[in-house]
Amino acid sequence: MTTPTTEIIGILGGMGPAATADFYAKLVATTPGSSDQDHLRTVIWSDPTIPDRTEALLGDGPDPTPWLLDGSRVLRQAGATVIAIPCNTAHAFVPRIEEHVGLPIVHMIGEAARHLSTMSPRIHTAGLLATTGTVRAGLYQEWLDRFGIRLVLPEGASQDREVMTAIRAVKAGTGDDTTTALLVRAAQRLTEQGAQAVIAGCTEIPLGLPAEAVDVPVIDPALVLAQALVRRATTEGSTPQDE
């Protein structure tokens, strides 16, 4: 870190809790520094009781927006200067909360799309492993379109039987070799559709899919978000767009 920072990272977490712990570990590992005191002050609100985001998007469950607003308020009162949400699906609700939280939100999906657009060799087609909620909400579609990257998705059976089964297993703490095999197979199907990179577009997926098990680069949006937060904090409040 070149200069001390006044930034306090607010993590709106709990979606799920294991992914929140993993995200904070990534933020710490990404921060340069050789002693505790070089690291970023961080406040984490982890409310796993927030209603399931995919169920809400599919019309099967309550709207998590009030929980997201409550959590944002806790983070702001605790002194957070920026908010990060390490849950891809929850980004479908960002337009409903961003006007009300009074703090900048570093957008994980926007950062992931920007990261893909800077990769070399150039990525023309990316594949997505994500919850059905994230897929249906078109979150990656919208952002990759802006960068001229084509998105390929698992066909319906692969989405339900491979991707969602694996995500639920990681959330339940029962992820194992079978879970990994499901995700590897789903990733392979995406590369067969032309994907030159695979987006691990649910924070549970990197916990079940080792990057080295896939033939093309696997992009972890949570890691990209952690890197964006560190860049932002260490350049003292400049926005990601300025860099």
Add this chain to the structure above:
Amino acid sequence: MTTPTTEIIGILGGMGPAATADFYAKLVATTPGSSDQDHLRTVIWSDPTIPDRTEALLGDGPDPTPWLLDGSRVLRQAGATVIAIPCNTAHAFVPRIEEHVGLPIVHMIGEAARHLSTMSPRIHTAGLLATTGTVRAGLYQEWLDRFGIRLVLPEGASQDREVMTAIRAVKAGTGDDTTTALLVRAAQRLTEQGAQAVIAGCTEIPLGLPAEAVDVPVIDPALVLAQALVRRATTEGSTPQDE
């Protein structure tokens, strides 16, 4: 989890930040449940800028007490109903803060001592790998005395050159096989002094010392603390002593 809980876990962290991430991961892994919504609401204040606890205890640095009080206030305002401090050395400052925080603190070192006293076969002698601050403050000595367990410590050179070197490497993110070898050697010296169990008494140590590398059981006080919090939350506010 048998009943829904109103408990909100407050984690006073950042000492160091990697250990805080690891502690939260342990808390999540320890919590029974098969979906996000079964997990405990948690708020984490992670301020790595807090002055070094060992330096303060050795008279070489500022007193971290004001930072601990500030962090406790943030957690209370965020709705925490109980506080956990996943840093052994910081427990030297618990007597200075506990009257002021207005919330129960589940004492990691007390829980670790109690856990040791319940092990079978019975532990008569335990060894301690911890910071020089924790050792000098006599934190484990005091609690193990209450349970009639003898404590053995690394002699001075092993404490400085093995244990503290390894802890600093983990904090700096440069922990590697050499770090592990230092800790394994220090643990072996303790077993040669009669230790029937080794306490990984600094939250950085389990990150560098695989339990299977030591001939006797390695007790991870952070894991014991996580288990105590889950028991407390799932039995709805009963104190650990009641169980």
